[in-house]
Amino acid sequence: MIEAYYQQLIKYYKGYLRDIISGKPFTVVVLRGEKSKPATTVELHRAIALFRQNEKTAQRRGWTIAWEDWSSKKLGKQKWVSTIIVDTEEDYLDLLQKEEEAAAFKSQLQILLDWQPAIQPFLMDKPERVLDLKTVWNDLQKVVDHLLAHDVSDHYIRSIPVPVHTKFIEAYRPILFSLLKAIAPEKYSGSSTTLDELLSLKQKPHLYPIRWLDRTIAEQFMYGMEVTGVTVDWLKQISWDIKEVWLVENETNLYLIPERKNAIAIFSKGKAMYSLKDVPLLTKAKLFYWGDLDEEGYKMLNAMHGYYPNNLQSVFMDETTLLQHSGEMGKQDAVYKTTSLEHLTREEQAAFNILKYHNGRLEQERIRQDYVVEVLGKIL
Structure with a gap:
C-alpha cells in the first residue's frame, strides 16, 4: 500500500474505535487523491498499479477508486485518481490488517460494558485502554468493585484488603482514579485530584530527622538519642523549652552544625518545609534557616519568613556568602520565574537578585568548610 494512504487510514482508527464504543455504525472513509501527477508514462503506469493493488473487486476487499479525466500535454488524455472510498468496516480493517485486533477489541469491550455500562465515557476518552489494559482488566474490576x-478510609493504600498484590493499586493509581470518577460520579463528586484523596486514605507520616545539638537535653527528653525522626503533628504537640532551632535543607548540614546549648536541628527535606507552619515550638525559639541558594531555596526561605516573621534568620543565604563563593556558582536548569519575594531581608534579596540575573545556583556542598565553621562560630 502507498504509505501516504496507509497513514490517512490510520488517522481514522481512533475515531473508528470510538464509534464502536458508542454503538455508532461504520462511517465511510474518504481519502484524498494525489495532487501531484506522474511526469512520465512509466511513472503513471506504476502509480496506477499501486492504487489497483488495494482496489476492491468481487473477489477481494479493498477501496473503491473514483477516476477523473486528466489531460496532459506530454501524456495526452489519461485517467487519474480523484477520490478513494472505503465503503465498509470489513474493507477498512482488511486494508489495515486489523481484523483480529478489532475482534479482540469488541470482545473485551463487551465484557467491560456488561460489567459497568458507566465505563463508556472512560473508554471513549482513550479507546486504546480497552486492549492496552487487557491483561489487568480482571484485577482492575476486582479492585473497583471492592472500593x-x-x-477504605481507615487503610493505607497498600493495606486495602483486595485480592491483588499489594503494589497493584499503587501501580494503577491514575487508572483507578479515573474509573471510579466515571463509574460513580455521584459518590466521588469532590475536587480530589489523586486516588488517595478520593478514597480519603491514610497517609504514611512524613518523618523529619532531628539532631540534638545539646547532649544534656537529649538525655532529658530522648534518653540520649542524638538523632531521631518525628512527624509534624508530634512537633506541634510538644512543649519543650528550646532556645534555638536550626532548619536545614541538606542532610549533610544536619551534622555540620556544632554542638550548641539548648538547641536542635531539623532536616526538612525540601518542600516538606512548607508543612512546618504554626508549630508552637518554632514560634517560641530562635530559628536559623539554611537552605539551597537557588530559586526554590529562596522561595522556601521567603515562606518561612512569612510563617515566622519575628524570630527567623537565614545563614549562608546572604550576598556576602554568595560573593565569597562566586567561582563555585553554577547554572539552574530552569529559568528563574519568581518576580517577588516580599519577606526576604535586604541581604537575602541582594543574593537572590544576583542568582536570578545569572540564572545561577550555589550548591551548599560548594561552600567552603572553613567558611562554614567561621560563620557558625560567630553566631551567639
Missing part, C-alpha cells in the same frame, strides 16, 4: 462496596 465501590467498602469504605
Whole structure:
C-alpha cells in the first residue's frame, strides 16, 4: 500500500474505535487523491498499479477508486485518481490488517460494558485502554468493585484488603482514579485530584530527622538519642523549652552544625518545609534557616519568613556568602520565574537578585568548610 494512504487510514482508527464504543455504525472513509501527477508514462503506469493493488473487486476487499479525466500535454488524455472510498468496516480493517485486533477489541469491550455500562465515557476518552489494559482488566474490576462496596478510609493504600498484590493499586493509581470518577460520579463528586484523596486514605507520616545539638537535653527528653525522626503533628504537640532551632535543607548540614546549648536541628527535606507552619515550638525559639541558594531555596526561605516573621534568620543565604563563593556558582536548569519575594531581608534579596540575573545556583556542598565553621562560630 502507498504509505501516504496507509497513514490517512490510520488517522481514522481512533475515531473508528470510538464509534464502536458508542454503538455508532461504520462511517465511510474518504481519502484524498494525489495532487501531484506522474511526469512520465512509466511513472503513471506504476502509480496506477499501486492504487489497483488495494482496489476492491468481487473477489477481494479493498477501496473503491473514483477516476477523473486528466489531460496532459506530454501524456495526452489519461485517467487519474480523484477520490478513494472505503465503503465498509470489513474493507477498512482488511486494508489495515486489523481484523483480529478489532475482534479482540469488541470482545473485551463487551465484557467491560456488561460489567459497568458507566465505563463508556472512560473508554471513549482513550479507546486504546480497552486492549492496552487487557491483561489487568480482571484485577482492575476486582479492585473497583471492592472500593465501590467498602469504605477504605481507615487503610493505607497498600493495606486495602483486595485480592491483588499489594503494589497493584499503587501501580494503577491514575487508572483507578479515573474509573471510579466515571463509574460513580455521584459518590466521588469532590475536587480530589489523586486516588488517595478520593478514597480519603491514610497517609504514611512524613518523618523529619532531628539532631540534638545539646547532649544534656537529649538525655532529658530522648534518653540520649542524638538523632531521631518525628512527624509534624508530634512537633506541634510538644512543649519543650528550646532556645534555638536550626532548619536545614541538606542532610549533610544536619551534622555540620556544632554542638550548641539548648538547641536542635531539623532536616526538612525540601518542600516538606512548607508543612512546618504554626508549630508552637518554632514560634517560641530562635530559628536559623539554611537552605539551597537557588530559586526554590529562596522561595522556601521567603515562606518561612512569612510563617515566622519575628524570630527567623537565614545563614549562608546572604550576598556576602554568595560573593565569597562566586567561582563555585553554577547554572539552574530552569529559568528563574519568581518576580517577588516580599519577606526576604535586604541581604537575602541582594543574593537572590544576583542568582536570578545569572540564572545561577550555589550548591551548599560548594561552600567552603572553613567558611562554614567561621560563620557558625560567630553566631551567639
